Amino acid sequence: MTEADGIRIQRPTRELTEKIADTLRFLSADQVQKANSGHPGMPMGAAEIAATLLTRLKIDPRDEKWFNRDRFILSAGHASSLLYSMLCLAGFLTLDDLRDFRQLGSRTPGHPEYGVTPGVDASTGPLGAGLAMAVGMATAQSALAEIYNTPKFDIIDHFTYALAGDGCLMEGVAYEAMSLAGHLGLGRLIVIYDSNSISIDGATDITFTEDVEGRARAMDWQVLAVDGHDVGALSDAIDRAREDATHPSLIVARTTIAKGSPNKAGKASSHGAPLGAEELAAAKAARGWPLDDFHIPAEVAAYFDIRRGEWLAWRQEWNRRYAQYEKKHHALAKELSRVLAGDPPKQWKNAVAPFPSDKPIANRAAGGRVLNQLAAVIPELIGGSADLTPANLTAINSGDNPEFLNKGVFLGRNLHFGVREHAMGCFVNGMALYGGFIPFCATFLAFHDYMRPALRLAALMRLRSIFVYTHDSFMVGEDGPTHQPVEQLASLRTIPRLHVWRPADANETIFAWQAAIERRDGPTAICLSRQELPVLDRSILAPARETLKGMYILEPETGGTADILIVASGGEVALALATAAALRERGRRVRVTSAPCLEAFKLQAEGYRKKILPRRIRKRLVIEAGVIQGWEGILGDTGVFVGLDDFGHSGKPAALSEKLGFSAAAVIEKIDQAGW
């Protein structure tokens, strides 16, 4: 048969596909057995799904980053051995890689890791997240296709597949993502649900008895139910899923976990522990499979030799098309190449005008203005809020196509994520993984908690995901403790590889955004005030570009060596300056240091860091409207901390400041108590 792009492909016979399935089944079980660790149940149960999918995927092991490849996310990351078996047959991995399964330093870690294993499109393991990332990817694809495809050139025309299990479907993040995907009508998204009715605790009927098909239909998905061991039915379902261009498809594939294992098939005990040598041998015998480890039948190997040729031909054909596209649509192709490389347009930094210091502005409002100035010159900057757009002030009103992205409106640049913080975070990660966009999302800082697993994955995968968190302190005011962050700044800073910015004013906000966009090796959180803040007068204070160093001397001491160092972040920098002024009136030599990003500061040269935190200044005062954690290293043995150690209250911001001790008078009282 032929595909739309004219390349002949050879669909394997049912018999051969079933042999491929058994190959995947036993390669996977062998990995787990050899490692004596891992999850054989789903790989054995989903072997027919994997075999069918593998014979349909458009990928190329010779170029694992080929842009128009089909994406495949194993949302049920514990079935990693199955993915590695697929990648081995396809030619991305070797049998030696499989033999190294789960060993330190191997290319086949316990759960799939993006950047570690060629052919792995996302790190998965935390359940549901993979499916949500796939939704982000499929959206990125549709949006990019809308921009860059032309009537004659469908240069982006692949599919995004995800394989999910019962555990994924139970997670709230998967529901949120599926609801959004149904709303957006992501016709290029195909999720296969390995419905084996077994979870770790036992049969899913102990807790998960909902009608998943009905639920998916209620979310406007095409739902196709098949016997997950019938390769013909699976292939037909994939055909039908591909044909529906306006709905995401859920293929519900009913399977038996650990299929092929005489004594463990259908049982929870097969989920997360090796079968045991004896049972594995019995399974192989029962299916007429050679008993030797890591066996690949000659006809299977031969098929994939041919298949690799087809994949290469496919990619070469695409390359030819792309070369024509480049010729015909030179500017478009150049732009596509730029956005795929992840490089913003030259001179983008010049788009942002500094803020004058004559009137105050809330950092969230400053952030919105900066975002818009950047968006006007960086068309790939795209994002939205979890239903807090008018509060986060993250609407893009500038540039081309400022309207919102929706079903059939994939040119829009504003995404309405709905009140779905967790899926939003994963979605943005999916867009970042896909490429072509610099995605951001936004909510209140207090509600960062809802999406924390997405930040961890972004950090783990070193993605350029940008998380905007406004309403960054108790100065939220009347909405009260549920809406007032207290521990969030500290808890964000615990996440390795995440950079957490909390600018002091509008001009620091410019550089926080700049740093987020420049950063290529990890995610950024930008925490912005709800309340108005003075725009610091840079004619008498340090220039705002110093922000990029993470910590810098905002207002140096005068009249000799400083005896007090005040360090503050965000809205509390203004209080630090006021406190310093009051202390100077009392004859103290005070230095004020702004600390917009502790992680960026840690990357500075040692000499600079010593200059900013000189050992000789032992009277260190830190002011931040949050818990002390993360500041104790700077405070040292003799520092004083002005912050919070309990939740906030509902009340007017001024009343809260007074009650919580955030005034120069209260700070100075604390200093006096310390005997400074």
Add this chain to the structure above:
Amino acid sequence: MTEADGIRIQRPTRELTEKIADTLRFLSADQVQKANSGHPGMPMGAAEIAATLLTRLKIDPRDEKWFNRDRFILSAGHASSLLYSMLCLAGFLTLDDLRDFRQLGSRTPGHPEYGVTPGVDASTGPLGAGLAMAVGMATAQSALAEIYNTPKFDIIDHFTYALAGDGCLMEGVAYEAMSLAGHLGLGRLIVIYDSNSISIDGATDITFTEDVEGRARAMDWQVLAVDGHDVGALSDAIDRAREDATHPSLIVARTTIAKGSPNKAGKASSHGAPLGAEELAAAKAARGWPLDDFHIPAEVAAYFDIRRGEWLAWRQEWNRRYAQYEKKHHALAKELSRVLAGDPPKQWKNAVAPFPSDKPIANRAAGGRVLNQLAAVIPELIGGSADLTPANLTAINSGDNPEFLNKGVFLGRNLHFGVREHAMGCFVNGMALYGGFIPFCATFLAFHDYMRPALRLAALMRLRSIFVYTHDSFMVGEDGPTHQPVEQLASLRTIPRLHVWRPADANETIFAWQAAIERRDGPTAICLSRQELPVLDRSILAPARETLKGMYILEPETGGTADILIVASGGEVALALATAAALRERGRRVRVTSAPCLEAFKLQAEGYRKKILPRRIRKRLVIEAGVIQGWEGILGDTGVFVGLDDFGHSGKPAALSEKLGFSAAAVIEKIDQAGW
């Protein structure tokens, strides 16, 4: 008409109910207007829902904690002014309370706060969480009724109501909770969905177009759709919801946000900002309402005067029934009174046997044994895992009714939460709020991230929720970085009021559990190792009961004042002891301190704290397999930290220990580098 318990109640006429609705509508709008802050849209739109519900609720303002009262959770917490208006008419709050809306120190904070406002059954505001807590409450109710009701005495026979908005329904946690509620068949749970099709960003059709009714039906809920401004239809729907004893009910009430406001009804602009004096006056005029603030029509006041009499009669009738029940079922009543008071049976601490030090045991296994010994004597100890029971080892196999709790099996003590961490946390909070149980839940420490908002709410409400987190370090091994906690201990410790235990061995685990159960003013997290750990020999080390102090000298220095203090937690305590032994061979005077709970330590007297962290020992070594945050205060200016500053790897635990520097030799090398 009469209710089942024989008390005559007077259903207000349609006309009167509509007047009550308008009273609630304008009392709410007046609060927001006077505070010049808040959310008038939903209170005005859901006024008929609130009025109908209020005339059906079985509560008593004279005893806000009356145990058999109906529970009412305003899941859409931003509609707090509506709840306060209801509580004012009912007699829990005064008009002066309403005038104080959102002011610091008032009983009417911006979002409902449990413990602050009489009649508020849960703190809400973070969307979806209220609905999930209601599911926990309704389960607790069903379970308690199963245990304590007798054929003649339905002493627990109330309903649990929740009012949710579009935002709640969009959240993954609400989906998870609804799926679980449908599975459990919670016939006493009635959720009213104020479907006003407006969210902050605009009409919900910009992002939330799923068929909510179809989705709820797919989860085995009874679904009733009504005009949310038709008090008759609402009342009928509540009747039907109450009649279905085996399914939770979702009443989809279609409403117009800000109903009654001539220019803002149906608009997103009414969601989160006051109407403005002019518009509010126009609204009142349009509905023929007096323009004066906080108006309560005489007939409405009179109705609630009568109503309060009925409520009192209801409660007195229940008291009479309960007195008979006490006589007839003396032991049962005594037990019920005990569990409702939250006091475990006397001598419960004696149930747990110490662990011998002759063989190692994983803390998770020790935790499972302790849990079972406690469960055998504390029948109200109940809980489960998010589908990791065989890994968390949290199954209760002892005591009465160890089977699992399920639809129609409400005697069981093991809950299968499914892979629904976030709902699980909220569920446990709901049980803790309800009373009668000491609830716990469990998952891997790395997946704490999924349920973080639930921990925050538990802390905010000071609930005795117990969170068990096993697999507490990279020693998870082959499952790799997605499953290995690195930042989680630190991030847990950032949450105010939460106590985080990480015991060093099996016997410390006993006291961690003991502390969790003894604690009455906040939640506890118990972090337990996956790997086997030596059981410390208490004949030569400090007694294990010292654990309760949070930090204690496990192995004092000998031969003079210590020059090195080693502090460690969890599995790293054994490494601390080994390191100390090696250092002593080199002639150093080393003290080893175990730090199972930094929060408990902070509650010790200053004298004790100074003894544990004497200023004179400046060479402080801290060992914990996590990030440094939270330890810097103890490390001081001269300490050395052995921990992690990046994510882990997939590999055998021993290989990871080696690579990451968790061996006595590697620690000593670090000390040597520090020039100690």
